[in-house]
Amino acid sequence: MEELGIQILKSAVSGLIMGLVFALVALGLTVIFGVMDIVNFAHGEFLMVGMYTTLLTSPLLGVDPVLTLPLAGLVGAVLGVMCYFGLIRFLLRGPMIAQLFGTFGLMIFLRNLALLFMGSEPRIVHEGWLVGKSILVGPGVVLESTKVAAAALSLISFAVVWWFINRTRVGKAITATSLDAEGARYMGISTEYMNALAWAVGGASVGVAGGLLVNFWPVEPGVGLLFTMIAFATVALGGFGSVRGALVAGILIGFIVNLPPVWDAILRSIDAAGLRGLEIHSFKYTMVYAVYFLIMVLRPQGLFGWKQ
């Protein structure tokens, strides 16, 4: 029983921490979707680029990985704007299906570009302020400080984007464009500029997320897919285009992903003979989608969504 209690505490804490990182990853996707109704299949590859940025520039500049976060954000923003002007702008004229294949192609392209330059070897940050240090938060609950700091920095980044969108003049123009682009143009708000800005904000936030993630999650060219899938579920769950929804849904999914060890502990503590060897935690991403489907049935617009 004691094992179970500790497991629950542990899962709750790591759920919250992972959830905040998931939320930051999903934030960029929801901002872009909200403004342009476009789903970016290459979102996880943006994350990968952010991860590599921190991995490579930290030794290059001789600074701690944490200090390269603004750079990862900048690279993400530039990448976002480049993708917008180089590809997305043209895709918008085509049918929905062209947009799907277009961003899917972008995903393959970025992934292979990474393979070409970085190789397939998984790599991680080995040295830094955050790496390999842990803090004791309770009896038997040890947290890697990397993850705690990543969660805190995620929250801060999230707050910055939230403030920008909800409290500044340009941010409100982004909101107006996502609500009614033509109506916003009648206010003198350039849709083109807002689109590019959404890609910049989206790219920056996912770039920062990547820079944080690589402190405790190895990067390789294919790392993006899992995070794209999680981000899609997060955005759909929170409501397409909703910033608040991304935060709540991100944390929710963090909990879901970290819940299975609790089940495993329950199974162990009741020593269910027939279930021995069944490891529920290997189904954790299946559970994410199970909850996602459930919410889609009950509330298709997501928890905080205004769009379908």
Next chain:
Amino acid sequence: MLEVKGITVRYSGLPVMRDLSIKVAQNQTVGVVGANGAGKTTLLKAIMGAVKVAAGEVHFNGRRIDRLRTEEIVRLGLIYVPEGRRLFGPLSVEENLLLGAYTVGDEAAKQRNLEHVYELFPRLAERKKQAVGSMSGGEQQMAAIGRGLMSSPKLLMLDEPSLGLAPLMVSEVFETVRRLQAEGETTVLLVEQNVLEALELSDWAYVLQTGRIRDEGPAKDLLASDGVRRAFLGL
């Protein structure tokens, strides 16, 4: 001030407006009336650069604007209050109004305009924190007109502001136009199906039918003309 010269507009190849011309002089209220589907909204959208002008020209204060983008036209002081209002529903009244002043760089001017709008529509001031989408149709129309005024436009184009409103609200909308006329800062182009009221308010008016001008003249004369009385006033 505004001159539309022989414009043609096509929707997917089909012309809905052919060789249409209108003029609006400064400080004159001009009405455009016509039945549903006559092309009133199309005309205003063409002026705003929201639909493409296939032939002809549009000039505003001496500048040719038919090749400009909507947001550039807005910056010239030409404001369109769209049919159906197109407010940003989840945002508050004040946020909507401030978005109307998006092109206004001067903070003090913005505040002055906000006060002006609140003075014009005290009800908006009472509800400035309320989500605009949760207000009544009449209040929303005030918010839409107020938002249009937030950039101190030279020419304000109102597209069927009385559509779907309760009678009391309809007279309030037209009362607002009268106040704007009295203030004399903004020229108004008023598109209406509410022909009687619109013609009573206007100095000059055009009657639109299937994408063409069927009649034009001093509004009072049109009001008295047999054609208009028969077609629109059921007399």
